[in-house]
Amino acid sequence: MTSQPLNLAVIVGSVREGRFGPVVARWISEQAELHGRFTVDLIDLADTPIPLELPAVPPALNPDPTRSEAMEHLARRLAAADAVVVVTPDYNRSFPASLKAAIDWHYTQWQAKPIGFVGYSGASGGLLAIEQLRQVFNELRAHTVRDYVSFPRYYLLFGPDGTLLDPTGPEAAAKSMLDQLDWWGSVLRDARRERPLTA
Numbered sequence: 001m002t003s004q005p006l007n008l009a010v011i012v013g014s015v016r017e018g019r020f021g022p023v024v025a026r027w028i029s030e031q032a033e034l035h036g037r038f039t040v041d042l043i044d045l046a047d048t049p050i051p052l053e054l055p056a057v058p059p060a061l062n063p064d065p066t067r068s069e070a071m072e073h074l075a076r077r078l079a080a081a082d083a084v085v086v087v088t089p090d091y092n093r094s095f096p097a098s099l100k101a102a103i104d105w106h107y108t109q110w111q112a113k114p115i116g117f118v119g120y121s122g123a124s125g126g127l128l129a130i131e132q133l134r135q136v137f138n139e140l141r142a143h144t145v146r147d148y149v150s151f152p153r154y155y156l157l158f159g160p161d162g163t164l165l166d167p168t169g170p171e172a173a174a175k176s177m178l179d180q181l182d183w184w185g186s187v188l189r190d191a192r193r194e195r196p197l198t199a
Contacts, residue, residue: 006185008038009081013088013099015046020120020154023162025087028118028149031174032085037182041077048074050101059107071105078109083116083185084142085177088129090121095129103136110140112197114184116177118149125150141197143188145180149173 010029014021025042032038048070055065067075078084088095103110115137119126127150134144149170151157159165191197 005037005039006082006182006189007080008032008040008083008085008181008185009078010040010042010085011087011099011102012042012044012046013086013102014091014096015098016096019046019089021087021089023158024118024120024151024154026162027158027164027170028085028087028174031171032178035175035178035182038083038178041081043074043077045098045102048102050074050098050105052097052101054101054104059105063108065105067105074102075106075109078106081109081113082189083114083181084110085116085118085181086133087118087120088126088133090119090124090126090129093128094132099133100136103140107140110137110142112188112192113142114181114188115142115144116148116181117144118151118174118177120151120154122155123152125152125154143184145177145184147173147177147180149177 012021012025117130
């Protein structure tokens with residue numbers, strides 16, 4: 001396993017007006033930078049128009065579909081990632097359509113990479129969305145790490161400036177998840193170089 005830092009993509013999954021996702025994404029990005037093993041690329045899906053209409057041939061069969069230039073830029077950023085953290089709310093017991101579209105427009109970009117989750121919502125803390133996302137990423141041959149970060153009733157946990165009022169528990173959860181992303185990310189990065197995953 002190499003000691004080279006891992007490229008970590010932090011994805012803001014919600015694009016709706018008034019979303020809280022960027023606050024949570026900035027927080028986990030800061031935790032990843034403090035961890036010391038990651039270079040962070042913060043990806044906000046609101047910056048890239050992603051059509052809900054998918055290509056005629058699924059990315060599993062055509063891993064390089066025709067995309068707009070903005071989407072090609074997103075694909076390159078995802079391809080460069082050694083590990084991913086998905087920041088997701090829980091909308092009606094699931095995750096946002098914007099996040100599903102971004103996932104479905106890509107295929108090889110997720111393969112043999114570890115995925116971690118940070119969830120937030122009014123009651124469940126995003127856990128319902130996270131459990132569904134585990135199934136989706138498993139189908140895409142990614143590895144979801146066990147530990148996660150959850151913010152139930154997030155509006156009571158963060159101050160007006162976006163800082164946590166009591167960071168102790170979330171910071172411990174973030175460190176545990178990031179440690180797992182570091183281990184799996186390092187192992188899988190070496191494996192992708194030495195023994196690329198084939199169909």
